Amino acid sequence: MRGFVLVGLIAVVAGGLVAAVTGPTGLAAGSWMAAYLVLVAGVAQAGLGVGQALLAAVPPSAPRTGRQLVLYNAAGIAVLIGTVTEAVLVVVAGGAMLFAALCHFLAAARRPRTHAWYLAVYRALLAVLGVSIPVGLVLSAVRHG
Structure with missing residues (x-):
């Protein structure tokens, strides 16, 4: 959980910095980059x-979370x-x-140890991200294809 929170916090700060320099530098995709860094x-x-750490009946192993961390962030870097x-x-x-990466996160909390409202939030987050992928791909193709 700590690795995801730490990298997430760094990404939020980076997004703020990108937002701060977008106007003065004329960075064309700056506002989009800032939003992607902060939100995704x-x-x-x-x-x-945090969700998978709290929800998984058996907490994911360090190698598994390491793979998730690398895959999720390699994906983000590629998109950027x-x-x-x-x-x-x-x-x-x-x-x-x-x-x-989202499939790995879904599998990690496949058998949750609780059925509280945060399980619904976790699954909703996965769904929103999952739906945003094809939308983003289409927008990218339209803009740059």
Whole structure:
């Protein structure tokens, strides 16, 4: 859980910094990058990491969470690089990796130890992220394809 929260916090700060320099530098995709860093790389990542730690009947092993952390963040980096360089195939690869990471998170809390309201929130977060992938891919293709 700590790794996801730490990287998520770093992403939120990075998103704030990107937002601060977007106007003065004329960074075309700056506002989108800031939002992606804060919402997907930051808040969502921390929520998924905390959620699976609290919900999983058996907490995920360190190697499993390490793989999730690497996959989720490699996906985010690919999406960011693909968007900035207008490389749609890189965005598609990032979207595919993000989908794979979400599947890992879903599997980690497949048999939750509780049926409280935060299980619904966790699943809703997964669903929102899952639905946003094809939407983002289409938008990327329309903008840069």
